[in-house]
Amino acid sequence: MSRGSLSNPNYNDLLKKTEHYDKDERYMAISDLCEALKRNAAQANSAEAVGSSAAAASSSYSPQIDSQTERRICSAVLSLLDDSSNDVQTVAVKTLSVLLSSVSQEQVVEIAERLCALVLDQSKSDLRDVYAIGLKTLVETVPAEMGNIVSQRLIHRLVDGIHTNSTTKKGKSPSSGTSSSAEDKNSEEIVLACLNVLTDLLTRFGSTANSITLQHDPLLNVTLSQLASPRPVVRKRAGTTIGVLATVISDTLLHRLVERILDQIDQAEGLGKSGKKRARKAHKGEAGKRT
Helix, strand or coil: CHHHHHHHCCCCHHHHCCCCCCHHHHHHHHHHHHHHHHHHHHHHHHHHCHHHHHHHCCCCCCCCCCCHHHHHHHHHHHHHHHCCCHHHHHHHHHHHHCCCCCCCCHHHHHHHHHHHHHHCHHHHHHHHHHHHHHHHHHHHCCCHHHHHHHHHHHHHHHHHHHHHHCCCCCCCCCCCCCHHEEEEEEEEHHHHHHHHHHHHHHHHHHCCCCHHHHCHHHHHHHHHHHHHCCCHHHHHHHHHHHHCCCCCCHHHHHHEEEEEHHHHHHHHHHHHHHHHHHHHHHHHHHHHHHH
């Protein structure tokens, strides 16, 4: 695409080319679309800084994208996350980070819900990493004022995703068959992706988004349950999520968290509740002798 066409991009042509049968054409289209969106965002920021009249006087100024085109762009970028070309997928994910800083809240929420659905889709194992990166990008770059609504739309689905795919559920254990093993691996990947996004949500919005604050209790329960997972990688990821959660929950929940972790440590060491009581009593006794 020429410099002049980038100044005033024809979004209709670019969007049409994103559906081209040739992967090279799709790659060029999404790359040019990404650059055009970057340029539009930069000019919009410049307009705010120096005044819209001064920006409009510039010959290179691109007008605000209308809502219909905005929706078409969002739809095109999301569809390219499922493209057969890895290069196209990669640029599509990069384009999301640009898009999220300029589109309306309605479109941001739609993108968040779509990406979350794709991450949780059992049939999308081959592309789950791409979708998870896209969702992570969204959480990291979405405007702060949209944090509460985005968290509200994601938090329940992520918690349900962990519950549904967890190997710690009653009566569910890792299978030995080939097909069952593949299903277990798929479920594990979903749990890991959910924990990863939850960690990002808690890191950025855990202390400011009311929609997350209201879910501290179920978040605590679901993350603690993963410490009993037979998969070391799941236990490690859950520990990371719990570490972030511990910085934003109330004192009451923090006390419960510590008690639950102590219980699990005792059970892992074979002490049980009575052993735990004896250990604490002995510890108090030793402390008394020192004084």
